[in-house]
Amino acid sequence: MTNREAFRIGIRAGIPIALGYFAVSFSLGIAAKAVGLTPFQGFLASLLNSASAGEYAMFSLIGAGASLVELFLVTLVANGRYLLMSCALGQRFSEDTPLIHRFGVGFYITDEIFSLSISLDAPLNPFVNYGAIAVAVPAWSIGTALGIIAGNILPARLVSALSVALYGMFIASFVPPAKKDRVLLFAIPVCFMLSYLAFRLPYVGELSEGTRSVILTVIIASVLAMAFPLKDGETKEGSE
Amino acid sequence: MNAYVYIVGMCLITAVIRILPLLVLRRPIRNRFLRSFFHYVPYVTLSVMTFPAIVNATASPLAGAVALVAGIVLAWIGANMITVSAACCVVVFVLEFFV
Numbered sequence: 357m358t359n360r361e362a363f364r365i366g367i368r369a370g371i372p373i374a375l376g377y378f379a380v381s382f383s384l385g386i387a388a389k390a391v392g393l394t395p396f397q398g399f400l401a402s403l404l405n406s407a408s409a410g411e412y413a414m415f416s417l418i419g420a421g422a423s424l425v426e427l428f429l430v431t432l433v434a435n436g437r438y439l440l441m442s443c444a445l446g447q448r449f450s451e452d453t454p455l456i457h458r459f460g461v462g463f464y465i466t467d468e469i470f471s472l473s474i475s476l477d478a479p480l481n482p483f484v485n486y487g488a489i490a491v492a493v494p495a496w497s498i499g500t501a502l503g504i505i506a507g508n509i510l511p512a513r514l515v516s517a518l519s520v521a522l523y524g525m526f527i528a529s530f531v532p533p534a535k536k537d538r539v540l541l542f543a544i545p546v547c548f549m550l551s552y553l554a555f556r557l558p559y560v561g562e563l564s565e566g567t568r569s570v571i572l573t574v575i576i577a578s579v580l581a582m583a584f585p586l587k588d589g590e591t592k593e594g595s596e
Numbered sequence: 597m598n599a600y601v602y603i604v605g606m607c608l609i610t611a612v613i614r615i616l617p618l619l620v621l622r623r624p625i626r627n628r629f630l631r632s633f634f635h636y637v638p639y640v641t642l643s644v645m646t647f648p649a650i651v652n653a654t655a656s657p658l659a660g661a662v663a664l665v666a667g668i669v670l671a672w673i674g675a676n677m678i679t680v681s682a683a684c685c686v687v688v689f690v691l692e693f694f695v
Binding site: 376397400411440465471517524530531555578581582586 | 600604605614615616618620623629631632633643644648656659672676677678682687689
């Protein structure tokens with residue numbers, strides 16, 4: 357696969373991401389407007405951060421006039437899951453990939469672009485990411501600015517429908533590997549159940565969604581790694 | 597504080613979170629536990645983020661639940677990412693006419 361082909365694959369895969377992002381960022385823009393951000397500030401916040409929960413949190417901090425220490429802590433909580441994703445993604449890079457691509461790919465690790473990366477065969481080609489970023493990030497940033505400008509112009513029913521586009525991508529990333537791997541086939545329903553329980557549980561249920569995902573991921577993946585370790589030399593990637 | 601301080605501040609902290617592991621973990625991990633752990637992380641984290649969030653994201657929880665099932669079935673029979681994603685949207689859009 358040439359880099360040009362990879363870039364094109366990324367663009368195609370980026371289109372559903374862009375559609376989902378547009379709907380979500382539009383409502384994000386409404387939240388940004390509520391704390392007095394200009395369309396340009398909303399655009400910039402999305403261009404530089406590309407993190408829905410993180411940005412929502414940021415806007416409420418701006419509204420409250422919070423301190424830098426609070427900003428630091430809230431960012432760790434809202435965006436901490438990217439640390440795990442980055443660790444996992446690092447294992448998919450070919451060792452001879454130029455260092456600059458680790459910056460390029462890393463800066464735009466989002467839930468959806470990560471999901472795209474793991475749905476493809478390793479090693480990861482950074483140009484697939486760049487293609488997806490090229491369509492998804494502008495949609496995210498412009499959507500935020502438009503949300504600030506235009507408020508509630510998209511019908512609520514359309515926003516509701518588009519909001520599942522992103523979950524559709526997640527599903528398409530974890531189902532095919534589960535078909536080929538018995539451990540995953542059994543683990544995924546368990547993940548669903550535990551995630552639902554955690555959502556319902558007192559205290560744990562009150563944590564942010566991002567924090568809950570990190571805690572659950574560390575616990576479940578640790579148990580799986582102990583109970584079903586990979587064999588020596590086995591790399592078994594999802595789409596094998 | 598100026599809004600730009602928050603915007604750039606969060607960007608810098610998040611960039612470190614996102615990029616640092618990629619720079620530190622440059623070689624394949626040898627340790628068997630960690631190797632297995634990072635093999636499972638993507639699938640665990642994506643499934644944990646999907647449910648129950650998909651059911652809470654839609655105006656009608658039922659529409660979200662049907663979209664989840666439809667997405668799993670389509671992905672299982674080999675539909676690609678765009679198809680699965682679009683089908684989930686269509687399911688919600690149509691079902692929310694009725695519920």
